[in-house]
Amino acid sequence: MEIRFVRPEEEAQLARNVLTAFPSKTPESLLNNMGSELVKPDEGRYLGCFDDDGTLIGSTLLMDFQMNVRGKLMKMGGTAYVSTSFLHKKEHIARNMIRVGIGVFAKTGTPVGALHPFNPAFYGKMGFGYCNESVMYSPKPQYIRSYGDKSGLAYAGPEDEEEILKFYRNYAAKTHGATIHPYMDKHRIFDMPYVVVCRRNGRITGYLTFEFVEVDHYTDMYHDLAVREIVCEDMETMKQFLTFFASQVDQIDRVRIYTYEENFHMLFTNPDSGENRAFDGAIQEVGRKNMGYMFRIFDIKEYFRQQDHCERPASREFTLELKVDDNFVVENSGELYLHVKDDRVELTDGPRADVVLQTNIADLSSLVMGAIPLSAFLWTGRMTCSDRSYEQDIQNAIGWSQKPKNYTYF
Numbered sequence: 001m002e003i004r005f006v007r008p009e010e011e012a013q014l015a016r017n018v019l020t021a022f023p024s025k026t027p028e029s030l031l032n033n034m035g036s037e038l039v040k041p042d043e044g045r046y047l048g049c050f051d052d053d054g055t056l057i058g059s060t061l062l063m064d065f066q067m068n069v070r071g072k073l074m075k076m077g078g079t080a081y082v083s084t085s086f087l088h089k090k091e092h093i094a095r096n097m098i099r100v101g102i103g104v105f106a107k108t109g110t111p112v113g114a115l116h117p118f119n120p121a122f123y124g125k126m127g128f129g130y131c132n133e134s135v136m137y138s139p140k141p142q143y144i145r146s147y148g149d150k151s152g153l154a155y156a157g158p159e160d161e162e163e164i165l166k167f168y169r170n171y172a173a174k175t176h177g178a179t180i181h182p183y184m185d186k187h188r189i190f191d192m193p194y195v196v197v198c199r200r201n202g203r204i205t206g207y208l209t210f211e212f213v214e215v216d217h218y219t220d221m222y223h224d225l226a227v228r229e230i231v232c233e234d235m236e237t238m239k240q241f242l243t244f245f246a247s248q249v250d251q252i253d254r255v256r257i258y259t260y261e262e263n264f265h266m267l268f269t270n271p272d273s274g275e276n277r278a279f280d281g282a283i284q285e286v287g288r289k290n291m292g293y294m295f296r297i298f299d300i301k302e303y304f305r306q307q308d309h310c311e312r313p314a315s316r317e318f319t320l321e322l323k324v325d326d327n328f329v330v331e332n333s334g335e336l337y338l339h340v341k342d343d344r345v346e347l348t349d350g351p352r353a354d355v356v357l358q359t360n361i362a363d364l365s366s367l368v369m370g371a372i373p374l375s376a377f378l379w380t381g382r383m384t385c386s387d388r389s390y391e392q393d394i395q396n397a398i399g400w401s402q403k404p405k406n407y408t409y410f
Contacts, residue, residue: 003100006048006059008038013056014046021083029191030081042183044080047101049093057085058093062101063410066180068172069112069369070400074306076179077105077113077298080410098126102298102329111302112365114179114293116409123294127328129366132177132292132404135262138224138254143270146246147239156195156207164189164197167204171231176370177404184408192228196244198237206232208241215253226256229407242267260292260405292406295365300324300332304347307368312396313343320394321353326361340397356386357394370400 006014011034019026030043037043049058060082067076079101084093105113114131117123156164165185172178189195192209199205208230212223225248232238245255254274257264265271265286272284297303300322319339326332337350359367363382366372374395377383385391395401 001052001096002050003097004048004050006038006046006056008035010048010056011035011038014038014048014059017056017059017083017085018081020086022081026081029187044078047097047104049097051088057088058097059083060094060097060101061410062104063181063184064108064110065114065184065408066172067112067114068174068176068178070176070307070309070311072307072309073173073180074112075108075110077101077110078179078181078410079113079115082115082118094122095126098123099328102296106299106302109302111299111306112296113298114295116293117291120291120294124362125328126296127326127332127361127365128294128296129362129364129369129371130291131295131366131369131371132260132406134258134260134290134292135264135287136290137257137259137264137268137271137287138273138275139257139265139268139271140254140274141246141248141252143268143272144242144246144255145267145269146243148243150240150243150247152198152200152205152237152240153196153244154199156197160195160197160204161186161190163204164195164207167207167233168231171233175405176400176402177406179406179408181408181410184410188408189229196241198232198240200237205234206230206237206241213256222251222253224254224256225252226258228258230257230259231407238267260403292404293410295369295371295404297332297361297365297368298329300326300336300361300364301347303368304336304338304345307398308345310340310343310345310397311400314340314393314397316393317341318354318390318393319348319350319352320390320397321350321356322364323356323358324361324364325359329361332361338397340393345397354387355390355394357383358385359383367399369404370402371404373401374399 044061044063047060048056051057061080063078065076065078066073082094172180193211195209197207210227213226215224271286277285322336337348339346339348
């Protein structure tokens with residue numbers, strides 16, 4: 001068995017492998033671009049697993065992102081389209097490709113990575129932790145608050161592309177959990193059928209993307225409006241978008257808004273989804289929560305070399321000993337010492353420590369991304385702390401209070 005990057009002459013094998021793994025979720029554009037990607041990668045590099053006869057039996061796409069982690073842009077390795085041949089299931093091919101992929105990223109100075117899981121338990125065994133979540137709200141237009149003004153809205157044209165991309169990337173550079181990718185950003189936004197931009201005082205203050213989705217009614221006049229992405233710099237821009245949604249009562253059944261904002265239903269007078277999925281005696285379902293990407297620290301020492309700041313200053317100077325279990329990347333396992341003073345975190349040699357935090361790499365990855373707070377890990381016993389009086393200082397030093405936000409699927 002050999003794991004290496006796929007060559008251009010192996011395109012047909014690669015396409016078959018991806019299609020059989022994702023028969024209903026392989027974009028036509030991915031297949032159309034596959035040949036050129038193998039020659040000059042824009043989206044990412046295809047890693048392949050080959051048997052002794054040179055037949056491709058597994059593949060994955062390795063993608064180079066920038067991710068905002070705790071307010072700092074870092075190199076992030078995205079793993080996508082993990083595909084194993086139908087004839088070679090349960091032979092640890094995916095696990096071996098993920099391990100090699102992590103090594104590839106680590107060699108390029110990429111300390112963290114992420115992927116969208118088909119099975120969280122499967123990737124949890126490889127050290128990926130829970131990360132961001134999103135909610136789909138689907139109110140009727142008449143129950144969306146209208147503010148009377150949508151004069152700044154217009155469909156985006158080709159001449160607006162660069163300005164919209166610049167707006168998004170400025171947003172991502174300031175938003176914990178958001179990603180930047182030179183190929184994905186453009187296609188995520190402009191491959192959508194409709195892009196609406198808001199301009200105020202001559203500049204872009206927000207944009208959204210949407211498409212129509214057929215619904216099962218007795219007339220073909222009704223559709224749902226699916227809003228895949230909505231990015232605003234302020235509430236005044238959001239009010240214009242909401243007014244636009246609220247005005248669609250004659251043609252749109254429901255507006256499906258995909259967002260990471262957990263309190264978005266405050267903007268509706270009736271947030272009921274109409275799905276009759278409420279439970280425990282309740283009547284209305286407010287929204288449907290979805291799991292986003294899982295996150296992993298690839299190289300723990302390099303991660304803390306770059307993440308040298310606290311979210312809030314520590315109440316006292318102390319040295320934290322992290323006892324980390326990583327049975328997938330053994331170089332990460334062992335003791336790590338962090339000296340915390342004021343708002344700075346510094347790797348140190350130890351061995352003296354004031355407090356010890358014991359964890360596995362997946363839970364540590366979720367903690368540093370703010371997906372789950374330290375208090376929850378200690379409450380469940382997933383982590384142990386030698387002195388609970390340091391709990392808040394540890395949270396401030398290596399955790400994050402804001403949950404990660406991201407629209408990019410890969």
